[in-house]
Amino acid sequence: MTPNRLYSLFALLLLVPQVRVAVLKNIPNVTIEGFELWARPPATRPISYHIDAPAKVVPTKGGFTINREPFDYPHIQIGGQHDVIDVDGKKFPGMIEIRKMENGNLLILNELPLEDYLVGLVHGEISASWHPEVIKAQTVAARTYALRRQKQKSDNNTGLYDLESDTMDQVYVGSLNDVQDRIVKEAVDATTGEVLWNSGFYPAYFHSCCGGQTELASRVWGKKESSKSVIDPFCKNSHQRKWELRLTTRDFLNRLKHHGLEGSQIRNISIERYDNSPRNVMVILETDQSTLFLGATDLRRLLGYKELKSTWFDVDWSPRQVVFTGIGYGHGVGLCQWGAKAMAEAGKSYREILQFYYPKATLRKIY
């Protein structure tokens, strides 16, 4: 048993889970900085090699080179004496695992205790400068989300890791600096082991700003997951609430050309809304040559989630341009971060915030 495995077992006995997060993907090489670094190939009996920092890791046919020394193994772990390891300029607590992807490039995983992961997640999703009660609410939601993803992956026996580090799962940026880490850690510690529960880990989705009404999970992903749409008066003053996206007709048509829309002139754009929801379900695009029926969520994916910020929009067009005017930022399911921020500033506790956005879940302490 490797020390790493032993540590995992130790953590498990203390019921503090570890998570594995993909922090960098598909990169040709990576530079690791840290104090007293060691590299450890997979083996039943752990063998560690001291390596000089900075350590440049490059994939080769047989495995890797570290500072030009060959390590012919399928993956290697790198650790150090300090609390954080620097990977291409970003700091991560815990241990780094380097793997080769099928195309020969590198996949970098960060394995660390869940509670440490949550600190890096708050930095990525919201900010250490936000009210402590929002940070606590965000932490409980993210802890629940991570444990649920981990359980799904282990039940299906899929994947080398539990979570992505971008908006595909939850945004995780690692460690920032001592002051900001400490502020967040206090809020994380205050909720240690608390999760949202409803006959299992609750699907605790969250997003930036709902715009005034949250959405059902089934309307975004088609999955039959427990969720409830709530009217949210709290995010109405958020600067994220209103947005506009202007695209030239040519750019718009070009972006959809590979998805079944042909033609050079727009004849009509119509939208279909859900019942009892301000969000669009379908967008029907007609040009001089073809018609495309596209789910509004798919249109977000194709135009970019950061550009078409939500499916709550109206659309207008002229021969030259297409203009989307919309409300809210994100998929709209579960906790609204800007609404939660306003709730905390109005004196609501994290429990009240969670109760408001996840009325079907209860708070439970599992470790």
Ligand SMILES: [Zn+2]
């Ligand atoms: Zn909201």
